[in-house]
Amino acid sequence: MSGWFAAICDHRFAPTSLWSVAALVRRLLTKSGDLVMFIELNEDAQLILKILPLAGHQPVLSGAGPGRQLFGKLVDAARAPSEPEPAYLDFQGVTVATASFLREGVIAFRDYARSTLPLLYPVVANASAPVTEEFEFFLRQRKDAFWACRLTETGTPCDPQLLGELDDAHRLTFALVARLGTATAPRLAAQSNEKLAPTAWNNRLSFLAARGLLIERKAGKTKTFTPVLEGA
Incomplete structure (x- = not known):
């Protein structure tokens, strides 16, 4: 009998809800x-x-x-x-x-x-x-x-x-993405008062993704960025 199945059968681990069963099964x-x-x-x-x-x-x-x-x-x-x-x-x-x-x-x-x-x-x-x-x-x-x-x-x-x-540039970039929810480099270039090309915005976004602060997704040639967690 495998360890997790034995644990479920053990009365000391008697589940009190469907979630507790699922949680126990999911424990690896x-x-x-x-x-x-x-x-x-x-x-x-x-x-x-x-x-x-x-x-x-x-x-x-x-x-x-x-x-x-x-x-x-x-x-x-x-x-x-x-x-x-x-x-x-x-x-x-x-x-x-x-x-x-x-x-x-x-x-x-x-x-x-x-x-x-x-x-x-x-x-x-x-x-x-x-x-x-x-x-x-x-x-x-x-x-x-x-x-x-x-x-x-x-x-x-x-x-x-x-x-x-974060330094000022990356803090500003993160704040803009957090406010928008989802951002691309061209969208930030259009939304911000800074006179920066989309390439510069993309570099900032990629830096934040490399630090694990933004999730980066690719669809064709377009990269979109969202905060890893919401509500910060």
Whole structure:
């Protein structure tokens, strides 16, 4: 009997709703070295990577070495989606994470995903106040930004925000896309008071997509960009 089926049959895991059955079935076990990692999919079948078990159930995460270990496990756990989607890095239960850990684990995974799994957009979720504060300070030093949110019990994102800081040009570009909802370089060139050619706008949009802040979609020769999360 497979592990997940046995868990459903076990009275300790008796489901109380159709969603709890679905949530239990969707919980996938992935083997990486000697660590068994829990990976979940929310109601929309989007990836949720649980940082606490991935980091050995240590609530205080520090140092470049452990960060690199987390990076390797995130790479093993990630999958290439068929459509653009977020990958939620769920920090529930983590009380502290240092800048060196976040740099080698979270930022490195973001950069890996954007270059190797271009349809996957990492988002930090359920981070504690100390983790958020440390990550925010680190990102501002780099003139970098990262999506963050909370996840409800069913895995629905809420309270989205951008952590960190962008330079003036990219902050303006992001604000315009957020206001429009969906944007193309020609549309921004027409909407903005800046005297910039569509090519310049496209460069800005591509930069934001490379940072995982905007989803980039292509239809023929046209590229459209939308925020990864809505309501920031």
